[in-house]
Amino acid sequence: MSLAFHGFDYQDGAALYSWDGSSDRPSEYDNSSSEDENSDVLSEISESELQMHWRFVPSTRKSKRTGKVGKILIIDGYKYWRRPTSNKQRIRYICATQGCKATAYTDVAHVQPNAPVDCDEIDEILDQQSVQVHDHSPPDVSDGWNRVLAHRIKQVISENPFHSASVVYDEAVKIVPTELYCQVGGLARFGPLIYRERAAHMPPNPESAAEVDFPDELQDFAKEPFVLINEMVANERIVVLATNSAMHQFVEAKTWIIDGTFNAASGIFDQLLVFHKPGTPVNTPLVFAFLEGRSAATYEKLMFLLHNKCLKICQKKPQVQTAKYITTYVSSTTARVSCAVWISYN
Template sequence: MTSHLNTISFLVSQKGKPVLVKDNFIYKLNKTTNSTKYYRCAEQSCTVTLHTDLNDVLVKVKGDHSHPPEPDEIEIRKFKHNLKQRAIQETVPIPKIYDEESSRFCLTSLSIAILPAQREIAGSLNKSRRLQTPVIPDSQTFDIPEVYSKTLKNEPFLCIDKFIRRKTRVLVFVSREQLTLLFESSIIFMDGTFSASPSIFDQVYSLHGIKYQQCFACAFGLLPDRKKPTYKFLFQELKNLAAEMNLCFNPVTIMSDFETGLAEAIHSELMALSLLPLHLVIQSSDDLFELILQAPSNKFDLLKPLFNYFDNYWIKHVDLKKWNVFGLEIRTNNNAEGFHNRLNSRLSKSHPNIWTFIKCIQGEQNRFNHLMIQMKGGLSSRQKTARTLAIQQRLNTLYLRHEKGDISDSELFEGLSYVVAKNMVSKKK
């Protein structure tokens, strides 16, 4: 067994060269031969030397140090090294990195006293970060270095990179394992976010799949606009990739945010229509409008534009199957929207540059790998809240009563609207 007295470690100097640490003394590499590395104490007046083999195994130490050990200097060097590595590898703001590392390191009072302040070291850290970052493009016409087209494990990540029109580009980042999960998922979630998008693109569009009752972020797209041809192009490209993998991209259910901005709030009865069995939706909508016609003129004038919008768009324009969620326990797109909240939080700023954005989603892809391994190892999905379980139980009870004939179609609709209203009130608290 190797004695702790023979334990050595390594740090990196400010010039990027390795330095050896033993017993809280620092050594610099002096020369290397075919069999041995020769180190000398970093203190200029000290003559102690240290030898290792080419595999960094300690061979011997010669001489006695003419100065005391330097544990504080070593801790500061470790602290600075961690700061620099995180500044280069992560997109987290420098002040936040400094604060996190300060909390993580148990520095002595002496170390803290001689430690550079955040404002003193920020300049060099920002410079190190800039040296590792390509030129930030001001249009969608730019080259992507290989390191930004791979995952953190150096696997292919940029799977779609095409110009759909002149100077109009679509980028989609997804690993092969993420593609497989997406194509095999019968339910997928889709959502767009705009603040996380680099300014040269219009939006970040993400697609999520379900496995082990867990929602996984699978594909990260940068889209140039919100036009129908762009979405059609995206899905056709994904179908082409599925065919190349001998898979099929044809989900049974797609959860997406259909919000158009035309109505800020929808009455609970209208929201309850999505919970009805599909064959009852049209009649229930008509019955509801008949009730509104009987309302006082001032209330009718307020509600009529809302019903016109709902009828013209959701009933006549959008296929009912696209928004009806009867029989589904996953009824909203909150998983995708929650991911975008996480993404915005990790980016720490609106409209980051393209390289910062790619680094962030490389981290998200790595998180996907870790979560998938944990789920395969038996980790259970997050438990539903008591409120969610209670709402599901109310819905199941209403459906069962309707199936048995205990309540009519109109009573089912009324009961569902009460559940929706109760849920809306709970969320506001």
């Protein structure tokens, strides 16, 4: 099972591990507009993911009104015509591909006094949140570098399929000369390719706990492996997620607070049991155990495996005593919630 597909939502605190122009198109100076500006729908891509490359280039067409050559806005390879406007603070652009309704807006940063808003002397800044999703691929205006970048993205993913989309793109784009960055597509364009390629390298989703299998190379943000235990014990799958550094804190703690939650187990497991180290103002989650059952026998199997890992990693085996064990039922969901305070004697 890959955590890129099966993330868990720990409800009582932050998770310790997080688990990337058509020629018959009207001129940019045409006075007609085919869509209502109030109907614009923003792109669903988040601002942090929308790392766009955009620039202005001279247009090959002249304004019917002034006879001057205008300019075209290019965003990640997509061409946009400017729409006429009387707004001196914000300018609307439409996709140059016939039939596409994607739009984008720029904010006017500087304009000469008494100058018309469509003059070449104004400075514009793209409002990246206003850029909408297109229903087609952009024309390649990168002189072939988009194809080179796409090939490099596939290579990077084959080497590190579990890296995030942004990390993959940042590594792959290094192949493009710096001065040509503005000509290639950004993460918004190559995101679908990255997700498709990563999915091809991911293991299939398991249908039962017996099919769960974690790749050995899974690491957290600090580059520490975190799949501590993934074993079948007496026909029960037990999966424990914890780093070696977390295990050292686990062994040194005098008291553990254990909290069981059942909604976060994704249906494959019965519960997620979390071991916390008490602290102020909040407790620190250290060990995450996915269990198929909630019986005393299941907990005994888990503690046996944890003891062995403590000996192997920390050369210590804590002596454990249960101080309190509370079981309650939530009437609306009939889900049992267990909380125990266990004391370890080192």
